[in-house]
Amino acid sequence: MKNNYLLITLILFALTNSCAQNQQKVIAINVLLTLPEDVAREAIQLNGAILKNHPKNITLNDNQIPHITLLQCYVQETNLPKIEKLLLGLYKTIKNDTLLVDELQYKKDKTESFASMGIEKSKSLMALHKKTISLLEPYILDNGSQESYVQNADGTPIDEFTITYVPKFVSAHSFENYNPHISLGVAKTSLLDSLAEHNFRTMKFQAASISVYQLGAFGTAQKLLWESE
Template sequence: MKKRFIAMAVSLGLLSCAPKKDNIIAIDVLIIPSEEMDAQALKLNSHIHQNNPETIKLDENHIPHITLLQCFINATDLPKVNAALEGLHKAIPQDSLQAESLFYYQDKEESFAMVRIEKTKSLLKIHKKTIELVKPYIVKNGSEESFVQNPDGSPIRESTVIYVPEFIEKYSYENFDPHISLGVAQKMLLDSLAQHVFKPIQFEAASLSVYQLGDHGTAQKLLWQSE
């Protein structure tokens, strides 16, 4: 009777010898800029989005930020990642961040634009320390399901999925390019924004946070934030 029950349970999926698959999530460890820089990024993006409604719109679900690390982790390891990052925000010197320029490709009629942040020794040190602290929890085999899904049901872009596990190898250390993404617009508009709207300012890190990534590498779902 007992053997018959076990056989029935297995056939119904009540019992399984297969190991439970971990839920893998794509995360962005990032710096939230202080209010003045945040306001400028939102203003620049507003002009860009009016010019091109198809590009990203910075808002509460797509917050302005400076990425320190993108990677895949097991969701069960998120508390360990958060604990490892605790206190790192305090290591960022006050007024150590500098908005250098409005960067875009000036040889193209339409270009992706971003606020380029000066890669100072202190910022590079924080970037390297972030990788060191999170690296024990990084996994490679994430998928589209690791991201916050698009509201319209469209699939996460393959380029977004591929970018995350390549971040350390291709976009870190000497290749680290700190910036705040703004979206795609026509060069004529970007020329005007660079001349009349963008201001090179020094600013602080309001917080260090962990977000779950959405499509196009957007920071969408807050998972943890420094105090």
């Protein structure tokens, strides 16, 4: 009888511990603006030109969508319903505003550089960025781990740069340091010079939605968790 009681106690402890661990799962999320078809297509084409010469790169497609980040952070997965509720109606504050792709951003003084389509820091976009942080601030965690991300298909670990970048997004990459952009990848500056001269064009557009994605390696938006009405 004593042994049975001990066995039952151990089973209950294991189940309770397992539930607690599941409840405490931390995920890395990106609250972002999705793009209209023409802007997304332009980003994918520029990314494709980069991939021809630099294949070890982010690959923009349906699984790694081009986007404009508003906030990256770690949160408890169990808090996602609360976060989604807070974001309801937020898209209405930006849906009719005109945004502008105004430059091909890269470091021209380097032989190789990360490139992106720069977005004008309009008043409405900056206000949305700040509002998003304000709404989610109670749920933002200091740290995550490898398991917080959509895992790489080839089994390689999530890069350390991404793991350490995400918790610093608010302190180091927001407000006056916020740089709205559409990531394209890393390339030789000579190629980027050519793309800037012959391929890149400024574009006006309206955001298609506000969405929440789980992040993958290199800060890519990979798993859709929620999308605005």
